[in-house]
Amino acid sequence: MSRPVPWIPAVLYGAVLLGGVYYAAIGPGLGARTAGYAALLCALIALDGRERHEWRGRRIAPGAVFALRVLLLCAVAAVDESGLSRVLFVLVPFLAFFAYGSAVAVGLGVGCVAALAGAFTLWVPHWQVRAEYISDLLMFALGVVLALATAAVAAREQQARARLEGTLAQVAELSAARERNRLAREIHDSLGHHLTAIGIQLEKAEAFTSLDPQGSAQAVSHARWSANRALDEVRASVRTLGPGSESEPVGLSRALTDLVHHLDGGSRRITLEMSGCERRPLLVLYRAAQEGLTNACRHSGATEIGVNIAYDERGARLRVVDNGTGFDPADEGFGLAGLRERVRLAEGTMAVDSSAGGTVLTIGVPW
Template sequence: MPRPVPWMSALLYGVVLAGGLHHAAIGPGPDARTAAFTVLLGALAVLDGRGWRIPEGAVFALRAVLLCAVAAVDDSGLSRVLFVLIPFLGYFAFGPAAGIALGAGCVALLVGAFTLWVPDWEMRAEYVSDLLMFALGVVLALVTAAVAVREQQARDRLESTLAQVARLSAAGERNRLAREIHDSLGHHLTAIGIQLEKAEVFAALDPAGSAQAVSHARWSANRALEEVRASVRALGPEAESEPAGLSRTLADLVQHLEGGGRRISLDVSGTERRPLLVLYRAAQEGLTNACRHSGAAEIGLTVRYDDQGARLCVTDDGGGLGGAAEGFGLTGLRERVRLAGGTVDLRSSDRGTVLRVEVPW
């Protein structure tokens, strides 16, 4: 996995290089071992600073060899601190278990080296102190690696969650716009089609009725244009587009859909309260479906307001849905009402259809 703390290795290389050069300066002076020490540290920095296209295990093994070589030519002994990088980097490359095992192995190797080359080291305070400090460094390196990995995982989860939220938000907005287009523009285009069909049928038999149908179609076209312009201006919360005076708006809607052998009655009672737009869209969908599909002669629209909420009902005496599946309009209406906390009930038979919508305050 990518190493979340890339600066740690460079920091340790820099500290060890400065300490080794200082030791050489105050001692016998720089020599070939000092040059080799500097070159090997540079090779380690280059190895850590590039994305090598070789297996991680090979890079790790080469790094371990270079660390051993640095320790071999370092007269100051400071390079021992670099071995904490083996468990630290192993944690990222191979996982927590491997990192801990490598850390324990490094401590064990240092104990073995002291045992082989430093007689009675366990009785000498400086070597015991070095061992304890090295063991503490290994523990701190492993803790740092664990924290870095968990932070990286949390950041990845957050980015994934944000991406998912963005996708869901985009999908929700697309669905909202689709509902608006269907419920607003789609309704008015359907009404225009109905009125123009009426005008065509009655052109010769009833010129006045035909002219009225054309007038109603023109009203629907103007209304559609107004709603499209309002949507383009706002593209905001639905509440901003709520019709002012639902009773008057529904009366206009009924007036321009009525005719052609259909009679539409409107009955509104109670005091108007929000959500007006939800009720208006429900009335649009119910009346449009009744006018277009049912073949009804009598259509009724009632709206009731009380302390609990609003209830809208559209009834007709047409032939019903006839087993047909619900279209996008009804599906969108159910979603719109659900978001408002309400319910939709649709019942249909060969004697007519009843659409009930209830929305709480």
């Protein structure tokens, strides 16, 4: 686990360094011990910074660095005349928490308190009845507890941040996947339909070039309309990139009328019936009509195709009926699967009834 609060050791080292030098200046005087004291503390500061910035990439064993830090702390305590360096040993359980976990950190914290009590026993006669040493021991124990609590809070904050980053990454990935799916549906439902329409009209134009020049020219005109419409819809999709930002056709009834008018021709006969009052355009019904007409024209061999749209107080209902050969529902392709997803997002209903006598696609969408 990396250390999320790297500034705490540096602050303690600096405070103890200034305090020890000040004590020497106003007391015993500055000398070799003070110089050694300052040099050891500077070495600790350098060790901490080097560990965070350089040694991490060199795969230095954390146990070796930890042991070196403890040895330097002991050396500082040995040359310290002020006694201030005792506070630095609260860093032992604090740093161990991030390197080895909470159990080892608590054990080392107890060990540090016990070591201080043992040192008093060895070098301070009758310290158990001297208030200043009892106070020092209690304050050191309290410092260890606070260091462990700070480490636990910092570790939990780091874990929560990591979980949040992971969640945000998942959300971004899901959003990207949803956007890819949306664009794939747009390409299939819009460009796929228009390319089918263009192919049908060009086939008609080629077949009737010599027999019906006027009909052939009209078919080419309809193909050109489909190409222009496809280009417009591509531009609209680019302008409205983002989930939930799909543009609605300007008037569903008018859009369906144009769709049927430019697709009808040849041996097929497409009829459009509308009833009720349209409240607002519904893109999902327009895409459903495109999908139903594309499937009927491209795959079913239908000669009669009917499109019916009915509006009422609750919403709109679309039916696309053809007399083609039908298909096996188990072979449902990407277009119908994408349409089901559109209908689900619009909180509507969808039913497909297909047999050898034809196919009926029914879509219901609330306002």
